[in-house]
Amino acid sequence: MTTVSLDALDLSALLCSRVCHDVISPVGAIVNGLEVLEDEDDAGMRDFALDLIRKSARQASARLQFARLAFGAAGSAGASIDLADAESVTRGMFGDEKTKLTWSAPRALFPKNKVKLLLNLVVIGTTAIPRGGVIDVAVTGEGEAAAFVLTATGSHARIPPHVEALMAGEPSGGIVDAHGIQPFYAGLVARAAAMDVRFAIEGDTVTIRATGTPAAADDAAA
Template sequence: MTTVTLDALDLSALLCSRVCHDVISPVGAIVNGLEVLEDEDDAGMRDFALDLIRKSAKQASARLQFARIAFGAAGSAGSSIDLADAEGVARGMFGDEKTQLTWSAPRALFPKNKVKLLLNLVVVAATTIPRGGVIDVVVSGAAEAPDFVLTMKGSHARIPPHLEALLAGAPESGSVDAHAIQPFYAGLVARAAEMRVHLSIDGDTVTIRAEPAPAGAAA
């Protein structure tokens, strides 16, 4: 297994591409809605456009707030992030009609990298239930040595190909593109947080576990 190393410029460029990919759809919908308002006099169409703008703006805001913590330097003045803030941005990002999010965690400050890992694992979790379902997040243990258990249930649940290799930092292709950067980054954060990630599947249920890595072990 060959570990891939990205330099700072490549890593930042790929993460920026990922964030842009997440927000371009709702921003485009806002632009479309504004064009309808400019061109339409029909009251029904104008109401439709306003509703589209309202929903898309809310979605874009939720995705940016999530990215600020999961990928960015939110709270960079300190070394901890409140799990309540993590829950809030996760619900904004994933709590919709397609995917339900349940969250059981203490209201406490946790080390920044551990919170970033948890949020990135929620993104990974969503990829295991492509047709939607339930993501159940449970956080236990002390802040410095927590255990994360994410349980996903849904139709056609699966562990995506190459996901485990990307989390391990050793993609089979030997390279990482914008499509693969998020799980690769999640693995980087896991190692920085000194945590080990395991995936398993049983029928229509996928489980992701993250726990403190043994001293000297890779995540």
């Protein structure tokens, strides 16, 4: 298939659409809660509205903090991101009653693109278990020798449709839309980080492995 390239404007527009999609629901819930507070005198309804506002504000904040690391220029003054920060925003984004997150990684600074790839792979991992379950994130090695293994286990697990083609930059029909931009972007980051990503499924477990490409290993040894 033909590899698709997006110009800077299309890429930024689609990523902005993705981020807006993630935060519009909790922000809308905050607005609804405020409207209830303005119009209701019933104490029970006001308590419900305040609880809705608190939960939605936390959710919106978590999604924005995650997007800042996964898609944005967080820490742009340097070339590295602390894995502890990556874990924190990931737990804030995905740690809920539906999905349990386990995380095993060294406390270290990692190259920015590798961390961005890791976070994007977690996003893909959540789509592999649409009914929820457990996502285990394991990071080994350091620097160019880093490797990621993510396992997503849950009922009706599957490798998300078209994700491998999108990550390879070869979307079906040759078009990338707002629904496919996240795995497409993950593929761009993987290539920038010189990492090869592979998917496998066995039963109700999807495994995502990311390792350094042979070219990267050669460069590290030189």
